Amino acid sequence: MRYLRRIAASFPTLVLARRNLSRASARSILAVAAVVIGVVAIGAIGVGGEAFKQDQLDAYEGFGGTATVNPVWNPNDEREGDRTFSESEIARMRQASGGATVLPVVESFESDVRTTDGEAIPMASVTSLEDPGEFYDAAAGEIPDNWRRTVVVGSRIANDNNVSVGDRLSVTVDGEFDRTFRVVAVLEPQGFAGPLRADQKVFVPLSQFDDREYDSAIVRVNPQTGSVDQVATSIESEFNAREHTVYVHPIQQQREAFERSFRTINQFLIGVGSISLLVAAVTIANTMLMSAIEREGEIGVFRAVGYPKTAVVRLLVAEATILGVVGAVVGVPIALGVGMVANQLLLGDPLSFTATGLRYVAIGAAFGVGTSLIAGLYPAWKAANKRPVEALD
Amino acid sequence: MAPNASDDAPIIRGDDVVKEYETGGQLVRALKGVDFGIAPADFVAVVGPSGSGKSTLLNLLGLLDVPTRGDVRLRGTDVATLSDRERTNTRKDTIGFVFQSFYLIPTLTAVENVEMPRMLDRTPKRTRERATDLLERVGLGDRLDHYPDELSGGQKQRVAIARSLVNDPDILLADEPTGNLDRDTGDRILDLFDEFRAEEDVAVVTVTHDAYVADAADRVVNLIDGEVRPADEAAAEGST
Numbered sequence: 001m002r003y004l005r006r007i008a009a010s011f012p013t014l015v016l017a018r019r020n021l022s023r024a025s026a027r028s029i030l031a032v033a034a035v036v037i038g039v040v041a042i043g044a045i046g047v048g049g050e051a052f053k054q055d056q057l058d059a060y061e062g063f064g065g066t067a068t069v070n071p072v073w074n075p076n077d078e079r080e081g082d083r084t085f086s087e088s089e090i091a092r093m094r095q096a097s098g099g100a101t102v103l104p105v106v107e108s109f110e111s112d113v114r115t116t117d118g119e120a121i122p123m124a125s126v127t128s129l130e131d132p133g134e135f136y137d138a139a140a141g142e143i144p145d146n147w148r149r150t151v152v153v154g155s156r157i158a159n160d161n162n163v164s165v166g167d168r169l170s171v172t173v174d175g176e177f178d179r180t181f182r183v184v185a186v187l188e189p190q191g192f193a194g195p196l197r198a199d200q201k202v203f204v205p206l207s208q209f210d211d212r213e214y215d216s217a218i219v220r221v222n223p224q225t226g227s228v229d230q231v232a233t234s235i236e237s238e239f240n241a242r243e244h245t246v247y248v249h250p251i252q253q254q255r256e257a258f259e260r261s262f263r264t265i266n267q268f269l270i271g272v273g274s275i276s277l278l279v280a281a282v283t284i285a286n287t288m289l290m291s292a293i294e295r296e297g298e299i300g301v302f303r304a305v306g307y308p309k310t311a312v313v314r315l316l317v318a319e320a321t322i323l324g325v326v327g328a329v330v331g332v333p334i335a336l337g338v339g340m341v342a343n344q345l346l347l348g349d350p351l352s353f354t355a356t357g358l359r360y361v362a363i364g365a366a367f368g369v370g371t372s373l374i375a376g377l378y379p380a381w382k383a384a385n386k387r388p389v390e391a392l393d
Numbered sequence: 394m395a396p397n398a399s400d401d402a403p404i405i406r407g408d409d410v411v412k413e414y415e416t417g418g419q420l421v422r423a424l425k426g427v428d429f430g431i432a433p434a435d436f437v438a439v440v441g442p443s444g445s446g447k448s449t450l451l452n453l454l455g456l457l458d459v460p461t462r463g464d465v466r467l468r469g470t471d472v473a474t475l476s477d478r479e480r481t482n483t484r485k486d487t488i489g490f491v492f493q494s495f496y497l498i499p500t501l502t503a504v505e506n507v508e509m510p511r512m513l514d515r516t517p518k519r520t521r522e523r524a525t526d527l528l529e530r531v532g533l534g535d536r537l538d539h540y541p542d543e544l545s546g547g548q549k550q551r552v553a554i555a556r557s558l559v560n561d562p563d564i565l566l567a568d569e570p571t572g573n574l575d576r577d578t579g580d581r582i583l584d585l586f587d588e589f590r591a592e593e594d595v596a597v598v599t600v601t602h603d604a605y606v607a608d609a610a611d612r613v614v615n616l617i618d619g620e621v622r623p624a625d626e627a628a629a630e631g632s633t
Contacts, residue, residue, distance in 0.1 A: 012512040012513055016498075016500075016501075016512070019500035019501065020500055022500065023500050297494070298496060298498060300496075301490070301492070301498075302509075303457075303481070304455065304457060304484070304490045305484075305485065305489075305490065305510035305556070305557075305560075306481055306484050306485020306486075306510055306560070307481070307510075307513065308478055308481050309477070311513055387457070387458075388457050
């Protein structure tokens with residue numbers, strides 16, 4: 001206790017500041033609350049956003065060395081309707097890619113999926129892929145190697161409609177088939193940024209389609225031994241020699257595009273969070289101005305007994321800064337707590353903080369203290385420059 | 394008394410001091426050429442109606458303000474030549490203040506209030522000794538750790554006097570020091586002034602409305618309309 005008092009005595013300004021704050025405790029608590037809100041807003045948006053990003057990027061895992069190939073519609077193309085790939089074009093693709101896996105995809109836009117009770121699942125889109133197990137892991141059941149009469153269901157379809165392995169779904173595709181399939185597997189959640197949007201899909205075997213017109217294709221190379229960019233270039237030079245007929249898009253690029261757009265959104269959200277710190281700064285400036293006006297006489301006494309202006313400024317700035325520091329000290333654990341909830345919900349591990357996420361918390365805390373300090377400057381300067389003669393009248 | 398006081402080397406003296414200030418677009422001449430000198434251990438009472446320039450005079454003596462014309466010299470140094478910082482430091486070393494409404498810091502204990510002017514000096518031990526000694530001498534040795542709201546008006550003013558003396562000033566400036574106190578309590582304050590004048594050689598200058606405080610002073614300066622009126626001074630002395 002004596003030791004503590006000795007330490008405290010060597011920072012008299014802080015002792016005075018702290019005592020002064022304790023006298024208007026309601027006002028101080030409100031000012032601190034404003035800082036807490038700001039720090040939590042920035043920190044939680046930062047950590048939560050990072051968790052969300054991490055969750056979305058997980059969906060790209062397993063897509064290394066993968067590119068999507070889409071046909072491009074040309075105005076001078078003599079064929080009618082949607083541009084698709086024919087069996088021979090897929091074969092040319094296989095040839096051009098030299099050893100890479102080419103998986104044709106059929107997407108049935110005019111389709112209808114219903115549970116056995118007859119309830120429609122409107123958000124489900126029916127896609128046909130030779131081997132979904134190539135990209136996805138099953139959360140339940142098993143993805144068959146060679147399948148003919150079963151379906152694999154995305155996680156959102158399964159969750160939202162209580163579909164589980166062993167259930168039956170009736171799938172109708174206009175002009176192709178109208179059958180009931182057994183659900184053989186439910187996929188792991190992929191996030192909305194996942195390629196192919198697998199969460200909302202019902203995958204049916206390619207063999208169900210008689211008329212083989214493919215809407216797109218997926219090209220995959222082993223990233224250890226080959227380069228998907230090289231494959232993309234050779235497919236493009238094979239198909240796009242005379243006119244632009246295919247569009248090859250490596251998924252790594254899609255991931256980068258996602259990261260870029262995410263960064264923009266996150267910066268915007270952090271900006272919104274920062275506004276709450278701005279409000280906190282105004283609150284603190286107001287608190288300090290009121291307190292300086294109330295204590296005009298006292299501040300006059302400080303000046304009269306020989307405290308220089310700088311000492312008065314230091315005292316009042318110290319008060320404002322203490323408000324900021326307390327706000328940060330309270331706000332950081334709350335921000336981390338919110339972050340842990342986000343981590344748990346999105347990533348399944350409350351402690352999976354990223355360095356970037358934690359940096360946002362640190363930035364929030366630093367901004368909280370910094371804005372408080374700056375907000376204290378004007379009232380302090382004003383109080384210190386009040387002539388003691390007037391203050392003491 | 395007045396001529397004697399200026400015989401000793403005065404701590405602070407003013408020659409033909411004029412103070413004008415502007416208020417609401419009007420020029421007010423608060424002091425219209427006043428001479429004064431304060432010698433060690435003097436007890437001077439400045440009396441006069443409100444608006445006579447008493448407070449202005451006290452502010453000039455306290456180095457809280459500088460004159461418009463004429464000069465105020467503290468031990469020979471013209472205070473107008475000092476920077477704000479230098480004036481603040483000189484004030485700290487030379488002048489103690491006692492106010493009518495005490496102006497104690499409510500969040501500090503009695504002893505901390507007395508220490509307050511020296512809190513930034515980084516000599517906490519010496520300061521604590523001096524503060525404790527002063528509080529004992531004003532009869533508050535048993536109230537060191539009391540907060541101002543636990544003290545009576547007279548006790549608060551005694552704490553304020555102890556505070557004004559913590560830096561060993563040469564002059565103690567008291568603005569209506571008994572204005573908020575009853576007669577008996579006021580007497581104790583005046584006794585304290587006498588004690589400290591004798592023991593610490595400190596001069597006391599007090600501004601007062603109170604004739605009985607003026608009676609206790611060695612010398613009375615009558616200020617009317619910014620001028621010293623000798624006739625009134627004579628009258629005041631006559632009534633002693």
